[in-house]
Amino acid sequence: MLEIRNLTASVGGNQVLNGINLSIQAGTVHAIMGPNGSGKSTLSNVLAGHPQYIVDGGEVLFDGVDLLAMPPEERARAGIFLCFQHPVEVPGVRMDHFMRAGYNAIHKSHDEEELDPIQFDRILKDKAKIVEIDPLLLKRNVNEGFSGGEKKRNEILQMAMLEPKLSILDEPDSGLDVDSLRIVAEGINQLRSPDKAVLLITHYQRILNYVVPDVVNVLINGRIVRSGGKELAAEIEANGYEGQGEALQPSA
Template structure:
């Protein structure tokens, strides 16, 4: 049996006093790809931000154990260095900081945490070039300011490049498919597939089934009103695409 990477039990959380998560449970094992689907406002993105430690959300109950460690005790940067990576739905622009400098600072922060020597610009260039090749990205990406003036697709690919460099144990992709045309979606999905490793896990947060045509999940969860209502195999995503979310919500109401 594979190692459990992430275990979430009875998690409740709020923002500005409004409850968003109401008893959330999830377990992810090494090598697995999970997808959380759900209608807008179900709490999917909130959950991803809580995993990464966004200060706007307050956890009011339950626990999150990441590789045997209480994740809620860690600062966001410590979570990242421990192997949690969140690809943002809306990556921020940082004019004035070149992408390559940003990537190197980030990469070296992780190396330092692991007790490794930091890489100088020259050695880092070798590492980043190999990732660019793997992801079929244009090296000109590196010299631009972080996300400034990037198209939607470029921003998402830049998130994946960061993920490729940091090699997280748990990669969380928050609506990585939103706003992408089909070609850009295929590129992003193939990059995610290229990064898959048996010891790592991926959590995909999405509103649309479309992405799951290109990244095959092991487990699909349906989330609504701050909880997971139903879990199943990849066929569940197709069922949702065909029937919408209502039948899950309705069957839950009947069962309750």
């Protein structure tokens, strides 16, 4: 589904990604683990098309199509969803209106039916149960006054509404207490399916106890230095990131 080949990228004039190679198949969950500053968020922002992140080289194919040539909204319409690490506030715009605008924009681009507020509300209420969100929260302005846990759960709710092919989750576990972590993880698990893929970016192994990955990739200094099964996460949890960088130096 997603092919990343020798991707290099920079932000604010600093090169952060130094040649990423990664292949993600439908039906799989890939974890990317790495310490602070290793390029985790840069990778997710580059894939979603954030204008401040500059691609310097390499290519990314999504279902065989050149992803990097598309503006962010076209990537979203093609089925790429980014669960934001820091969801943005939009004053004066109701959460449910915001979500419907995105939903309809994507459906319209596929010549599919757009939903009126009543139809949309019905589906939204249903999906809100998955992440245990009070529907009243969705009448408030986009992310304004939401707690950290509410923001993250709300991102998962948006993912559930849009049913993307590839979900890129940028530290969906950061700042969550145990209960919220469980809810977020269960939400992600419910959305796993054979035709969808997940790229789960995290600093800690904790969430991977709930969302069991097919592949764990270790990202250090803008390169994937190791890949392995779920047991790799446990190893990192035990030994830390130190030494991971050198482990693969010869083959890098």
